Amino acid sequence: MIPEEMKLANQLCFSVYNANRLFIQFYQKALKPFDLTYTQYIVLLALWEQDHQNLHDLGAKLDFGSNTLTPLLRRLETAGWLVRLQPAADRRQLVVELTDKGKASQGPIFEAIKACVGQDQLDVSQYKEALKINDALIADLKTAVG
Incomplete structure (x- = not known):
C-alpha cells in the first residue's frame, strides 16, 4: 500500500508539472497570432x-545555457524580432537588441495575453502570493x- x-x-x-x-x-x-513560442516570448x-x-547577461537572467539560448535567438533574429551584434570595441562579446518590430509588438502581445485571461483567474493578491511561494520553491x- 502506498x-x-x-x-x-x-x-x-x-x-507544478501540470501547472507548467x-x-x-x-x-x-x-502568442499564436505572432508566431511566437513561449520560450521566445520570455x-x-x-x-x-x-x-x-550582452548574451551572457541575457542567459543568466533567463537561466538558459548557450545551447538553449543561441538557437532561440537565431530563430527570433530570422523572424525579425531582434538582432545580435558584435561591438567593435570587443569582438568577443555578443549583444542582443530588439528591432523596431520587436519594440512595436510589445503592446499588441500584452493585449493578446490579457484577452486570453478569463474572469475566473487568480486575483492580484492570489497571484502575488503564488509567485512568492514559487520563487521560494525555486530558491530552495x-x-x-x-
Whole structure:
C-alpha cells in the first residue's frame, strides 16, 4: 500500500508539472497570432525590460545555457524580432537588441495575453502570493541541486 503523501495527486512536483504545462498551453494560444513560442516570448520579455543586453547577461537572467539560448535567438533574429551584434570595441562579446518590430509588438502581445485571461483567474493578491511561494520553491530547489 502506498502512503497517502506519496500518491501522485499529492505530489507537489506533479502539480507544478501540470501547472507548467497549462501555462505553456495558455501562452501558446495567446502568442499564436505572432508566431511566437513561449520560450521566445520570455526572451522578448527580458529584452523589453532591458534592451541591448550582452548574451551572457541575457542567459543568466533567463537561466538558459548557450545551447538553449543561441538557437532561440537565431530563430527570433530570422523572424525579425531582434538582432545580435558584435561591438567593435570587443569582438568577443555578443549583444542582443530588439528591432523596431520587436519594440512595436510589445503592446499588441500584452493585449493578446490579457484577452486570453478569463474572469475566473487568480486575483492580484492570489497571484502575488503564488509567485512568492514559487520563487521560494525555486530558491530552495536551486540550493538542493547545487
